[in-house]
Structures are given as C-alpha cells and as structure tokens.
Amino acid sequence: MLGAILAGGRSRRFGDDKLLYRIGGKPLILHAVERLETARRIDEVVLIASKNNAEKLRGLGYDVLVDELMIGPMGGLYIALSLGDALVVAGDMPLIVPEFVDYIIREFRKNGKAVCVPRWDNGYLEPLHAAYSEEFRGFLGEKIKSRDYALNRAIRESNPCYVSIEALPEEWRVSFFNVNTREDLRRVRGIRERRLER
Numbered sequence: 001m002l003g004a005i006l007a008g009g010r011s012r013r014f015g016d017d018k019l020l021y022r023i024g025g026k027p028l029i030l031h032a033v034e035r036l037e038t039a040r041r042i043d044e045v046v047l048i049a050s051k052n053n054a055e056k057l058r059g060l061g062y063d064v065l066v067d068e069l070m071i072g073p074m075g076g077l078y079i080a081l082s083l084g085d086a087l088v089v090a091g092d093m094p095l096i097v098p099e100f101v102d103y104i105i106r107e108f109r110k111n112g113k114a115v116c117v118p119r120w121d122n123g124y125l126e127p128l129h130a131a132y133s134e135e136f137r138g139f140l141g142e143k144i145k146s147r148d149y150a151l152n153r154a155i156r157e158s159n160p161c162y163v164s165i166e167a168l169p170e171e172w173r174v175s176f177f178n179v180n181t182r183e184d185l186r187r188v189r190g191i192r193e194r195r196l197e198r
C-alpha cells in the first residue's frame with residue numbers, strides 16, 4: 001500500500017517550517033518517512049507538500065506531490081488519493097509505530113470499507129493515522145466543492161471501520177504523537193535520548 005505523508009501545513013503554532021527541524025541530526029519529516037517505510041505493508045512513500053516547501057522536500061530524495069488547495073488536511077488527502085488507496089499520516093509524527101500501521105492496513109483490507117480510522121473510546125478520531133480508499137476521493141471532492149473541509153465529519157458519514165485504540169497495545173499510542181510546538185520538539189528529543197540511554 002502507498003504511504004502518503006501530509007507535509008503542506010503552515011506550522012503556525014511552531015513559527016517556521018517544523019518539518020525540516022532536526023531531531024538526532026535528521027529532519028523531523030524523515031523520522032515519519034523512515035518509520036512508515038519500515039511497515040511491511042507499505043511499499044512506497046510520497047510526500048504531499050505545499051508550493052512553499054515542495055522544492056526543499058524534493059531535496060530529501062522522496063517523491064513529492066504539490067497540494068495547491070491549501071484548505072487543510074482534507075486537501076492533502078484529496079491529492080494523495082489521486083494515486084490510489086493510501087495509508088495517510090502527518091509529517092510531524094516522528095514516533096510512528098510500524099506494527100500499528102500494518103495493523104490498520106490489515107483491518108482496512110479485511111473490512112473493505114472506504115476508510116479505516118483509529119478511534120478513542122471518547123469518540124475522538126485519528127484521521128491523520130488512517131487508511132483510505134481511492135473511492136473516498138469522490139466523496140471528498142463533493143465536500144470540497146461545497147467548502148465543507150471538516151475531515152472528521154466526512155469520515156463519520158462514510159460508514160468507516162473503526163479501530164478501537166484502547167483495545168490495542170498501549171505502547172502503540174506514541175504513534176499519534178505529533179510536533180505542534182517547540183516544546184513538543186524538545187519533548188521528542190527527550191524521549192529519544194532516554195531510549196538511546198537504555
């Protein structure tokens with residue numbers, strides 16, 4: 001399955017393009033790329049950039065598509081699905097757990113739904129850590145036309161398969177951790193250092 005990494009955000013909370021900030025000598029987004037590639041069911045990775053950062057991201061050596069919509073994650077997803085079914089994650093997720101990714105893809109294949117998305121017991125969804133079918137793209141196209149950019153609502157309306165997060169290994173939850181602020185970046189550096197010390 002294709003792994004698509006959304007990388008066209010504005011990094012407003014961070015200040016400037018967070019995806020190129022280094023953790024352990026490596027740009028934040030490369031942590032997401034390399035972890036996603038480690039999943040057995042992912043056979044290639046593509047980055048969904050904005051016009052602003054496409055050239056820099058191409059310099060990392062991966063395929064890049066440009067999202068010109070700039071309407072948020074729904075637009076990035078819409079572009080990604082032009083390549084076919086995709087497991088979609090955010091570029092600011094440096095702790096992705098490959099086994100979890102494989103689990104979601106397995107559930108997606110098994111259930112044959114348009115979307116397979118992790119859900120917390122309180123109903124909260126993790127749409128940037130989910131599997132989507134090419135067919136879902138048509139539905140997104142209608143949503144975009146009517147300027148309804150709420151991805152969670154679109155997913156709920158699509159009769160998705162839900163992956164219950166609390167029923168899965170607790171160690172997998174770090175997979176959702178995403179860097180939004182400079183404080184988050186310091187936190188990941190800390191987590192990595194503690195792991196390396198062990």
Ligand SMILES: Nc1nc2c(ncn2[C@@H]2O[C@H](COP(=O)(O)OP(=O)(O)OP(=O)(O)O)[C@@H](O)[C@H]2O)c(=O)[nH]1
Binds near residue numbers: 012091
């Ligand atoms: N292609 C694409 N990616 C997006 C878009 N909006 C957000 N993303 C990506 O989706 C991921 C999660 O988004 P956020 O955590 O909100 O990141 P952000 O939008 O850069 O940051 P904030 O401006 O602080 O919200 C990040 O990897 C973003 O790069 C978009 O319009 N297009």
Ligand SMILES: [Mg+2]
Binds near residue numbers: 090092179
């Ligand atoms: Mg984020």
